[in-house]
Amino acid sequence: MTTEDPDTPDGGPATPTDRQGDAVSRFAVPEMDCPSCASKVESSVETLPGVEAIDPQVTTGTLTVRYDGSATAETEIVERIRSAGYAVEDRAETLRLSVPDMDCASCAGKVESALSTVDGLESYETQPTTGTVVLTRDGSHPTDESIVDAIESAGYDVTETSETGATDAGTDDDLWTSPRALKTWASGVVLAVGLGLEFLVPGANAQVGTVLGSALHVADLLFLVAVAVGGQAILHNGYYSARNLNLDIDLLMSIAILGALTASLAFGEALYFEAATLAVLFSIAELLERYSMDRARDSLEELMDLSPDEATVRRDGEEVVVPVDTVDVGERVVVRPGDKIPLDGDVIDGESAVNQAPITGESVPVDKTVGDEVYAGTINEGGYLEIQVTSTAGENTLSRIVEMVEDAQSNKTEREQFVERFSAYYTPVVVAFAVLVTVASPVVLGTTLSTAVVYGLTLLVLACPCAFVISTPVSVVSGITSAAKNGVLIKGGNHLEAMGAVDVVAFDKTGTLTKGELTVTDVIPLNGNSEGEVLQCARGLEARSEHPIGEAIVAEAGDGGEREVAAFESITGKGVRAELGGVPHFAGKPGLFEELGFDLSHVHATTDGGLVTKTAQQLCERNNCLDLLDETVPELQAEGKTVVLVGTEDELEGVIAVADEVRPEARAAVARLKSMGIGKTVMLTGDNERTAGAIAEQVGVDDYAAELLPDEKVAHVEELDAASDGGVAMVGDGINDAPALATATVGVAMGAAGTDTALETADVALLSDDLSKLPYLYDLSGRANGVIRQNVWASLGVKAALALAVPFGYVPIWLAVLAGDAGMTTAVTGNAMRLSNVEAEALDTEP
Incomplete structure (x- = not known):
């Protein structure tokens, strides 16, 4: 566990030890809010002996110091910060305790009652379904020991103290062979023998004495033994419940068992059997309950076990295997085929297919090469990878x-x-x-x-x-x-419940229903040119353009066949001009070529020498390749595509259509939602009306609204919500659509894996760019x-x-x-x- 130094009076944070044995402390210095402030603090702290590195972070008001703990104490660093004129703010610490026996609401109530007596706790929350207690304390007070003592005073053992909230459900074998289980089995055997004497062999059930005038038989003695063995844990927990004034099952069962024994003595009619039955059956039921709860906890444990405990790190030219929590940001981690990736990072060498299903749920491994991001817990399927770590184990x-x-x-x-x-x-x-x-x-x-x-x-x-x-x-x-x-990451039970009740789903367009990246969809060669020639001509014209349309064309054209480019000129809002091989060429909107004197309705087209798209081929067959542009350009535009013409001042060479492609699963996802009971699907976009209409028709949404500003998206979501019975789910990218996501009943962010903003702000995050997860959700x-x-x-x-x-x-x-x-x-x-x-x-x- 990482805790604050109990000797630190100012709530200085953790002082973990790095791989060389140095200490690292982080301090909250909120008044250090400019570079000159940071310089003063740094100058003051660096005078201390043993200080090796100082990292002032002005934007967060945090100071991180690496130092030799044997030469300098954390309190001395605090004093040097103060001497520079800045206060060190007390920092609350969140502590997670594993209390596996706390597996029901009454157990949680006892623990909460015990914690209420501990001074210095700012807040505490019990989570019986995971056997975890989450506390917030002021600095290092109260101490770990006092918190653990309080919980144990309620009758529950703390098996682990950490900041990761790890649970310790234990194995089935541990449960069924635990002391509680062994006592339960023993008391059950004794109860069975007593029942045999009572009902099957009454002749052997001799009277062995009297208690307060009531006859006591051998079976009664066996029942009392069963109570003493099997009821021990019940009475133990009942004692703590009574001490904490908790009217829970342990106290009620204790009263019932003791009441049965008392009634046996008071009324002369033996209730020893009832007391023994209570003790044995309740103990068995408790074990079954614990078994069921462990199974529930296992599903979370599987998530925790995804990340390996060790990593192979390249240090000083050698590969060493170290615990993952000792790996620093910026270090190189080696991941071989079949290994789990231990930490988030960027690929700096090698290429492979990585199975990201444990994190994003993607069923098909994703190809990774230099520059790509990878996540801890995913699996390297094939090749060798070297990864530069971008976040530590806990982050x-x-x-x-x-x-x-x-x-x-x-x-x-x-x-x-x-x-x-x-x-x-x-x-x-x-x-x-x-x-x-x-x-x-x-x-x-x-x-x-x-x-x-x-x-x-x-x-x-x-x-x-x-x-x-x-x-x-x-x-x-x-x-x-x-x-x-x-x-799929759901941020709370309230969102889980709300998502199941919504009857309207609103989608953003770009990056949600579409891929969010422009690509070339159609290439139509004209006047004897081939498709490749049209692309290479366009590539030469667009290579110097920074417009996304130009970038898409350059990417589609690829390398090879470059022409000498000169006299490049960007024609604002219309296109580009450049000399290719000494001949002036143009690429741009149809309007640019009309200004050059072209009558687009009387341009004859040919498909000789080049493969045309399905759309162009159909038009060619219908019109005998005459007046192709007259119909092709409007139809491509009607499909929501941007049309780029390529040619010289005298001749059109071809047509290129560019569009943000619809996700292949979008139409099926929308249809599936409708079949599952969603009453209305809507697309909300800032794009133009023509493109929005084309995309809406392709994906099959019921309605759409185009050319919306962010506040207008919010207004539309509010209108949809007011008209719906169960609420509205808004699906977007988690950042650009933040206002609309926050306004909706449930905000769903797409592609949130590795994105801090989306993970923190969305009600629900689809960790991959896969709309099929929405019907699943x-x-x-x-x-x-x-x-x-x-x-x-x-x-x-x-x-x-x-x-x-x-x-x-x-x-x-x-x-x-x-x-x-x-x-x-x-x-x-x-x-x-x-x-x-x-x-x-x-x-x-x-x-």
Whole structure:
């Protein structure tokens, strides 16, 4: 773990040790907001012995110092910063603790009660679905030890302290052979033997004495042993619940067990069997509940395990294997075929296909070469790569995704908030009902007092709302982690719930429905020229142009056949002029050539010597290659393409059409959304009306709005939202469309992997540029809402039905244990885990 130095009075941050043994500290100096300020601070600090490097970051008001910890203390650095006239601000630290036994709402309540007594904690949040406690403290106070002591005083062990929030679910073998499990198995055997003596071999069940006038048989002794062995953990946890005034299942079960034993002595009618049954069955149910919760946590653990623990780094000309958390930004990492990429970085040598499915969900490996970005946790499929690290282990894309998935639990859904409010009243009401049934049953129903006590104890078992409370968060975690493994990052349960209810989806055009990059789509040679000749002529004209259209033409033409270019001139808003081989040539809009004297409606075209596009070929066949431009240019423009003519002052050589291509999966994604129940799809774009109409027709959206400024996009989203029943999802690039994304019910960012802004600002981020993830997201959200409804009403309905049936003798105490509490918790967890099997479907990408 990285923590602040407890001796630092000013909240100085972590002082980790780098590979040479030097210490590195970071300080918040908010008043250091200009280069001269940074210079003063740097001059003051560098006078200390052992200081090796100082990095003042004016934009963030942060000072990073690398120094020899044996020569200089962090407190001395703080003093030197102050002596330069700048204050060091106390910095809150976020701490994550793994508490695997905290696997239900009542457990979380006890931990929260214990933490409320710790001074200095700014905030704390319990996450029972991941067994994690997230705390914020002021500097280094309170200490780790005091926080851990508080949690352990509530009866829970802290197995790991870190800033990564790693959970420690343990293996199945660990669970089933744990001390709790072994005691449960032992108590179960003793209970079974007691039952055999009680009912199968009554002759061997001799009386061995009396207790307060009540006969005590061998079976009763065995039942008491079962209580002592199997109920030990229950009574232990119940003690901590009582000490923290938490009316949870552990306390209620403890009261039920002790109540049964007390009633046995008080009424002379043995309830030892009931007490033993409670202890054994509840312990078994707890193990099953823990098993189910571990399975839920495993889905998040799989994300954490994607990144390797070690990296092969090239240092001083040699390759050394080191822990990933010791690799600095800028170092070279070597990744061989089949290895996982340990850290985010840029390829500086080699080429390979990288399987990015663990991060982006892309099913096909992506080719990587020098200059391309790669992500930690992805897999090098083929070639050798050398990567220059761009982010440390705790700051890479994978780490941010894992952290955001964990933190998503804090954004509670409306159902979750309802459940929490309801549960606050549920337990006291059922406990009061238990007391009423115990007192009133002998009078109203004519039951014996011992039977009435059993009824009351059974209701106490049903009084804890564990299954009811856990039903929503476990579904949310299962859904969010399933989405993350499919390349979709959902920033909270509220967004998961909202996405499943939207009935309008609005799309940005550029970079969302289209690829966001101009490419040549049509080349039509004229007057005996070939396609290649037209492209090479255009390349010579556009090579010096910085316009995106020119760049697209140059990229399509490639190398070779270059002509000597002279007298280059850009004709603003119309095109370019240059001399190729001494002959003046032009490339530009049709209007430019009309100004040169061309009558485009009477230009004869030929396709001899060059391959033409499907569109041009069809037109040629229809018009016998006459007056091709008269129809071709308008039709290309109607398709949303930009037309560039190429030629001399006397002769047209060809036509080139350039467009931002529609994503191959866009039309199928829109159609799939409609088939799944989306009522309306809309495209919102700043592009011109003609292009917008063409793209809208190609992808099949119901409506579109063009030539929109950012604030006009916001207004359109607001109008759509006002007219919809379930809200609007806006899909964009996460940066340019930020206002519209923020206004929508759910903002969905495209291609967010490695993009800090998109990851931080979007409600949902599609980590790859793949629109097929959108129908998957909608499907998953709809299923999650269904599972949440099933879990909430099933857990509440079963509890209510059992509670109402108890006074009539229909619910034995063992059924209350298995069905009413931990059994239902296991059931709702298992139901939630079905979401982990929802996978993105491949969509048809045919145009």
